Amino acid sequence: MKHSEIQSRVKKVISEIIEIDAASIPDNANFIFDLGADSVQSVSLVAAFEEEFDIEMDEDKALEIQTVSDAVEFIAGYL
Amino acid sequence: MSQRAIHKSEIETLEKQGCSADVWETVQVKNNFNPACIRNVHFSGRVTIGRCGQDVERAHGFPAKSGVYNCTIRDCSIGDAVYISDVKLLANYEISDNVIIENVASLCVSGETAFGNGVEIEVLNEAGGREIPIFDRLSAQTAYMLTAYRHDALFIEKLKQMIAVYVGTRTSTRGAIGAEAVIRNCGTIHNVLIGPAARIDGALTLKEGTVGGSIHDPVVIGAGVIAEDFIILSGSAVDSGTMLSKCFVGQGVRMGKGFSAENSAFFANCEGFHSEACSVFAGPYTVTHHRSTLLIAGMFSFYNAGSGTNQSNHMYKLGPVHQGILERGAKTGSFSYLLWPSRVGAFTAVVGKHYANFDTADFPFSYITEEEGKSVLTPGMNLFTVGTSRDSRKWPGRDRRRDPEKLDLIHFDLLNPYVTGKMVRGIEQLRLLYEKTPKEKVFVTCAGIQVRRLMLKSGIKYYELAVKIFLGEQLVRLLSEIEAGFSVENVVSHIVHAGEVDFKWVDLAGLLSPKDRIDELMKAVRNEEIFDLDGVHRHMLDIYNAYDAAVRAWFIRLVEVRYDINRSDVTATHLVQILEDWKESAQKLHNMIIKDAYKEFDSSSKIGFGIDGGPEDRDEDFTAVRGMHKTNSFVTDLQAQSQRIEDTAEKWLSVLS
Numbered sequence: 001m002k003h004s005e006i007q008s009r010v011k012k013v014i015s016e017i018i019e020i021d022a023a024s025i026p027d028n029a030n031f032i033f034d035l036g037a038d039s040v041q042s043v044s045l046v047a048a049f050e051e052e053f054d055i056e057m058d059e060d061k062a063l064e065i066q067t068v069s070d071a072v073e074f075i076a077g078y079l
Numbered sequence: 080m081s082q083r084a085i086h087k088s089e090i091e092t093l094e095k096q097g098c099s100a101d102v103w104e105t106v107q108v109k110n111n112f113n114p115a116c117i118r119n120v121h122f123s124g125r126v127t128i129g130r131c132g133q134d135v136e137r138a139h140g141f142p143a144k145s146g147v148y149n150c151t152i153r154d155c156s157i158g159d160a161v162y163i164s165d166v167k168l169l170a171n172y173e174i175s176d177n178v179i180i181e182n183v184a185s186l187c188v189s190g191e192t193a194f195g196n197g198v199e200i201e202v203l204n205e206a207g208g209r210e211i212p213i214f215d216r217l218s219a220q221t222a223y224m225l226t227a228y229r230h231d232a233l234f235i236e237k238l239k240q241m242i243a244v245y246v247g248t249r250t251s252t253r254g255a256i257g258a259e260a261v262i263r264n265c266g267t268i269h270n271v272l273i274g275p276a277a278r279i280d281g282a283l284t285l286k287e288g289t290v291g292g293s294i295h296d297p298v299v300i301g302a303g304v305i306a307e308d309f310i311i312l313s314g315s316a317v318d319s320g321t322m323l324s325k326c327f328v329g330q331g332v333r334m335g336k337g338f339s340a341e342n343s344a345f346f347a348n349c350e351g352f353h354s355e356a357c358s359v360f361a362g363p364y365t366v367t368h369h370r371s372t373l374l375i376a377g378m379f380s381f382y383n384a385g386s387g388t389n390q391s392n393h394m395y396k397l398g399p400v401h402q403g404i405l406e407r408g409a410k411t412g413s414f415s416y417l418l419w420p421s422r423v424g425a426f427t428a429v430v431g432k433h434y435a436n437f438d439t440a441d442f443p444f445s446y447i448t449e450e451e452g453k454s455v456l457t458p459g460m461n462l463f464t465v466g467t468s469r470d471s472r473k474w475p476g477r478d479r480r481r482d483p484e485k486l487d488l489i490h491f492d493l494l495n496p497y498v499t500g501k502m503v504r505g506i507e508q509l510r511l512l513y514e515k516t517p518k519e520k521v522f523v524t525c526a527g528i529q530v531r532r533l534m535l536k537s538g539i540k541y542y543e544l545a546v547k548i549f550l551g552e553q554l555v556r557l558l559s560e561i562e563a564g565f566s567v568e569n570v571v572s573h574i575v576h577a578g579e580v581d582f583k584w585v586d587l588a589g590l591l592s593p594k595d596r597i598d599e600l601m602k603a604v605r606n607e608e609i610f611d612l613d614g615v616h617r618h619m620l621d622i623y624n625a626y627d628a629a630v631r632a633w634f635i636r637l638v639e640v641r642y643d644i645n646r647s648d649v650t651a652t653h654l655v656q657i658l659e660d661w662k663e664s665a666q667k668l669h670n671m672i673i674k675d676a677y678k679e680f681d682s683s684s685k686i687g688f689g690i691d692g693g694p695e696d697r698d699e700d701f702t703a704v705r706g707m708h709k710t711n712s713f714v715t716d717l718q719a720q721s722q723r724i725e726d727t728a729e730k731w732l733s734v735l736s
Contacts, residue, residue, distance in 0.1 A: 033683065039464075040448055040457050047533035051518075059540055060667040063463075063674045 001079050003072065006053075010071045013048045017041055030067050049075060082107040082127050089114045098122070109159075116146025123170075124154035133160040135179060138263055153187070158258070175258035175275070186268045188254040194272035195288040197246035198308045200325045201342045202226055205358040205376050205392055205399040211344060212242045213310050213327040215249065215289050216612060219346035219362055219380075219487040219588035220619050222327070224601075226360055226378070234601045241604075241612050249289075259294065264302075274298060274313070282306075296481040301335065313482040321351075330486060331479035338367075346380075346588060347487040348479055354384070358392070358399075362407070362588035363489050364474055376419055377403040380588050381474060387414035394418075405429075406440060407498075407586055408470060421527075423447065425498045425586070428461050437527035441504045442538070444545070447528065456528045458509060459502075459541030463671035465679070467493075469713060488623040489589035494549040496633040497584040497591050502542040503637070509535045509542075544664040550641075551661020551728070553634035554654060558731055565734065567651045574646050580632035582640075592622045593629055651735050658735070662728035669721040673714055680708040 007027065015022035018035050031037040031045060046062040049055075049071060055078040065071050085093070090103050092114040100106055100122035107127045116131035131146040147157065148164040155169055158176035163169065166180055170187035180186065199210040202222075209226045211217070221238070229235060249272075257275030262268070266283045273279065274292035281302030288309040292298035298311050301318030311317055311328040318335035327344040328334065333351070340356040347363040354372035359365075362380025369386035376392035376399065388411040393399040401419035408426035411417070416432040423429060424443040431449025439445060439456055444467065446457040461467050471493035478489075512523055513535040522529045530538075561569055581595035600618045603609040609618060622629075635646050642653055678684070680701075688704070689697030708714055 040446055040455075040460065043457065043460055043537065044531055044533055047531075047537045050536070051533060058667070059463075059544065060670040060674075063671055 006075055007072045009052055013052050017044050017048050028067055028069050093117055116144050119149045120147045121151045126152050127156045129157050129159035135162040171253045173255045177259045178256050179261045181263050183265045184267055188270050191252050192270040193246050193250040195310045196249040201358055202344055202360040203378055203402045214242055214245055215291050215310050220590050222344055223588040233605045237604045245612050293482055314480050363487050379405045381408040383410045385411050385413040389416045392419045426461055426467055439526050441501050443498045443501050454528050456530045457534050458538030462541050462545055465672050465676040468672050487589055488619055490591040495591050497586045499549045500584055502546055506539050506542045509538045544668050547660040547664040550657050554657045555727055571649050574635050574649050577635050578632045580629050582636055596622050655735050658728050658732050665724045666721050669717050673717055676714050677708050
């Protein structure tokens, strides 16, 4: 899967969980500081990424994902 | 030393010193009586006076001689080296040696009283139906059964009969003040039993109660306290304007700063400050510290109420009839609100305001949050928050009880059969829901609360981690015990012979027990095989002491369930699997907790630091005040523990392979 496609789908997931417009999400946005995600939403994002990409992310490592670009890189490693 | 009547010459001396008596013949003294130590005293009824004239220390360290000064004494027995001064009326008390009583408006017993014993307090349900007759040996466990097991009317009846018999033994027309007690600067103290070494200083009103305690662990009552129909036990301090009405205060409790409570019971190591409690069953380690916090009609243990926590038990229909349960370790965040009835699972954090009525008992270690007015459960999320881990480590070290006899029986294990069993059930429920919920659904309703569909699967993963850790910890405990004679056959032999245990456990306000052991106790009470409170306590103590063996047996049942095998079919392969799962899961969980702790050191945590400087000042100010993540003792402890788990797992894996 292309990097750009992963990024697009990651933003789509984020927009659904945090309820913001996907187009307004910067490529390097931090979930908490830039997008205002709370701790429950941060955990929900991991679950949503798993479902979107049909992967099983390591619970421990997944908590290191703080930004859109982190998520893209992390997910790319599973695909 | 025997008592004698006062000699005529001594009476003359006493009268010159402003003393009088209704009848001097009923006033008795000891042989070496020194009249110089009795001044301005009126005696009424039968009074005996012990040795006086010894050096004592008054308030603020001023020296004085033991004796009786400026008082009216009626029907009292006064021990040796007692100092009594400026008590308007002291009546019907047996006063032990070395007691100091000064500047008290009234300290008397009138009529027959049980000193607060037998007073029925309406806990949990404010409208009644779960009354606990309090007494000075009440444990959290007995209180729990009295409160919660109303389905068994005969058991409750028998238990109440035992309590009534005990209350009879505490009933008298005379009170007692234990040795070395100090009572100063108080208003009215009426029908109150006062234990050894108690310190009562500045209390406004104490009526119908017991201030218990012992020389080892006395009770302290401080300024401005008003208490009526109460029992306060050893090691507790009730201070600074606390108001109690129909309350039980167990061992090692702290109250003060205007805390008020009625119809409530507080067990070991509870803390109540500033706030209000009404019809509350506060199991061990219930803590409420902040103003604007109302705890009402709830049952708690290991509970921390955030500031402004509020609960409602009244929906303006049939009165205040609703009740709520927060299981052990639950927390409520600042200005959280719960509309009873609801039941919150163990170690769950509640944030926001909740008008839904839910029962999340099968989903411990969760978050309950408010999202656009909805109550939302995130199952298992509190497993890896640093607060849960920190709480579980701090409680054992904060047991203030110094009394050799600890009434409340408390198990502290974070992962125990009770909560692990709940997680096993939780996994089943989450799995079923996940399988049957279509993908397009964002939320599903479970146990009366909303769960984000995506979090069903995550919850299963989190609970699986915890269950695997429980299994691994128990296996390592077993392996360590038989290390000297280790062989797989020996391990299996221990597993086969570990005994049977009920898979269902209960948490009796701190005591963790297989359900069938409690059922046995109740049956024995119903059948009168257990016929007194000592018998009940002994049975509880047996359960408490058998905990480790019961946990071992439960662990083996869990192995049977999870691996679908009989215990005699356990092989080295199973043991290796449990250890590998443990190693992986424990390290994962530790890392998740460490990452959660890291949030306490991230840039948002630094907001407000280096207030008038730049980024460097901010970082340096933060480091100076808060320290650094990598050197934080909690984090380094977790890292060390993680390493120990890896080493232990590797050791046993190499042995088993």
